[in-house]
Amino acid sequence: MVIAQMSEREKEIVRLLAGDPGIPATRLSEMLNVSVVTIRSDLADLEQKGILVRTRGGAAPAFHPNVLERQSLRVEAKSRIAQAAAALVNDGDTIMIEAGTTTALVARHLLGKRFVNIVTNSMLILPYARTNPGIHLTVVGGEFRPASESMVGPLALAELERFHVRLAFVGTDGFSLEGGLTTHLVEGGEIVRRMAERSEQVVLVADSSKYGKVGFVRVLPVEGVHRLITDTDLEDRAERELAGVGVQVFRA
Incomplete structure (x- = not known):
């Protein structure tokens, strides 16, 4: 479940509870100008969807605020990018x-594909795998990082070593010819x-705002990317630069 699939009122409820998990339903109803019955129904729905966790005296988002914030940015562009990336996946494919x-x-848009084996360190994929019988999902172990809903560390790296896949879909906090792919987390x-x-192939899925930005840690040279799936706002100059080092660019 992601922010894009929530109503505006649900988004506001999650935002308010992220700031203060102790807000009672009566106060939420006043703040949002709806009945207490409606608020309680919303809270129950959000809990059932895995967005909220009910606590003693209130409720809190099930995801770290950083994740919720990132999900709310450039929603339409991200969805188009992910849909285009998912189109690269064939029935019977193996991907990371x-x-x-x-x-x-990307996992959300695999609905209709058959016998797709996914290896991931992402907990955000679970809701999509749960409802898609065509996906066989392997989540690697490791140390859980709430801020990214991910498994990391030596155990995760060791488990990834056991697999070989055709495509790896990766993201970035920033990328450029000089800096390569970068991130803020080692x-x-x-x-x-x-x-x-x-x-066999690395597919970078990143919106155009990431081009030219440089994060704390250099991850890969740009030449290590086979395909970039991005949005239509990427400048022609940037596409030419990337194509010049062998990166196939697709603007969705």
Whole structure:
């Protein structure tokens, strides 16, 4: 379940509870100008969908605020990118999906595919795998990082080493010709490198706002990416630069 699939009122409820999990239903009803019955129904629905966890005296988001915030950014562009990326997957395929809000959406758009084996370190994929009988999902173990809803660390890296896949779908906090693919988290960078080693092709799914940005950790050279799936706002100059080093660019 992602922000894009929630109503505006549900989004506001989650935002308010992220700031103060102790807000009672009566106060939420006043703040949102709806009945207490409606609020309680919304809370029950959000809990059933796995968005909220009911607590003693209130409720709290099931996901880290950082994840919820990232899911709310450039929603339409991310969905188009993910749909185009999912189109690369064939029936019977083997793929890896790295943790991230855009990469997780790739799994959402695999509905209708058959016998797709996915290896991932992302917990965000679970809702899509749960409702898609065509997916066989393997989630690697490791240390759980709430801020990215991901499994990282030595155990995750060791388990990824056991697999070989055709495609690895990865994200980035920023990428450029000079800086390559970068991220703000060392552990996340290690996961991407391992997935690149264990796949035949690396597919970068990233919106155009990431181009030219540089994160804390260099993950891969741009030449290590076979395809970039991005949005239509990517400048022609950037596409030419990337094509010049062998990256196939598709703007969705």
